[in-house]
Amino acid sequence: MAESPSISEFEAHRPRLTALATRVLGSHSDAEDAVQEAWLRWERHSSESIDNLGGWLTRVVGRICLDMLRRRTARGESSLDAWVDEAIVNEDELTPEQSATLSDLLGPAMLIVLDSLCPEERFAFVLHDMFSVPFAEIAAVIGSSEAAAKMAASRARRKVKDAPSPSGELAQRRAVVDAFLTAARNSDFDALLHILDPSLTWHRTTARGHMVQMGANEVLTAIRRGDPDRIEIRKVNVNGEPGLLVLTPSGRRLGFMACTVADGRMVGIVSITSRKQLERLRLPRQ
Template identity: 60%
Template sequence: MDTDSLTAGFEKNRPKMLALATRMLSSRADAEDAVQEAWFRLDRQTEHIDNLGGWLTRVVGRICIDILRSRATRSESALEVWEAELVVTEDTDGPEDAAVVADTLGLALVVVLESLRPDERLAFVLHDLFAVPFAEVGSIIGCSTDAAKMLASRARRKVQGVPLPNGGRQQRRDVVDAFLAAARGGDFDALLRVLDPEMTWHLHMARGRSVQVGANEVLRAVRRGDPTRVEARRVSVNGEPGILAWGPSGRPIALMSCTIVDGRMVDVVSILDPARLAGMDLPAR
């Protein structure tokens, strides 16, 4: 294959490879690095390639496994990567918003994928999300077809419990707006109508992270707050309706990413670390 044909073939496969790497690494930047490394390896390849798409899938998959293992040795969490790449914009319906949804992952899915071993994660992503046959999955991972099936099955059982947003986009916006109105007015009955009783609340603070379960935890936080000193409104966080709040000084004090299922918030991540918020590209007040 000549250089021009090789380049054209790589560019044709790039979007799929980027999507694969993003779901493997929970990071757009790391995914782009993985795909770029695949291009370098392709450029150095001297043997004839019959199936370029299959060759790239194999190479990108192995690069991703290496990156995940490297993260583990550095004790680096994909959640830290996810935080660093949050896309926070005005909540509109422009074409750029659809692109954000396609290129980003929700925190609930990142948390579960982070709990998988690299080989489980690759088996699940390749087979369940990209329809790669198990025989090829096993070849990429370096195991038998049956072993690849078992890896994907274990991953699938964990991923099936991930809450995924449903309902129309406007319906999800309405839930966020109802939450804001109830919090401003101290209407706890209204808050309970939009919060799932068993919701999960991830708190990312300067002193570390914590996870709380149950709507009552959010109610207690609202009771402690003073709505007259806080300005909060709906924004888009990774393509989904969320909340950005500013304190009396005009500086951002909280960013909330909300997962809404069946008209209720089931998973919320709140970034409350002033240093993290100061370093983010956030909409103006």
């Protein structure tokens, strides 16, 4: 019987396992729980021969993550709930420690798209396209044929390809969001039409649930209906990306926007007006 692996060998795999679980689950804390559970299972098997520890741990963490996704789906939970709890909202640049924590987290727009997939599609897509795990191993975890695993990833890929993703330097993306805020305050709709991409995707999470609207006109309509004299808007960073926080003059939270900028235009907005979720956001002190 081969010598059982040491704790240091497990720890050598921990960063990759945590990154994988974070991408699958959309939550760093849930990912840490999954890896810890894998550690406990490894302890129970450490007296047995494991020829390929990395592959064995990937399969174990994969099964744990897939079970967690299935439970979430059965309970009607979303990855955005976990994202809200873990989002770092501040007015300054991220510290190195914060950047390290957030490096594997996906943006809210991507998480919403991933939540539209069934657990098996999401799992197959993340493991294959982001971590190059062979389809044969993915199939073994999800309990399907290799061909079915490929099809699941392909279906996910078609849905994910249209999710807005940022491009350009952060300072440039911040400048676009700042210009959007200025134009909205001044009701400068000509400027807004230059800032907003015609195919912009607007995800709205309200007390009534989640909805998605396409096109700049939906945003323009909402701005026309607003009353800038009755609200205060603060520029913030959301996990290092530009965002906006909407408050009453007394400081009560009304809304929150995470903005996606690509090629100098705003291509995506995720807005939250649900009181329940807004209250869970950890905001900088005023």
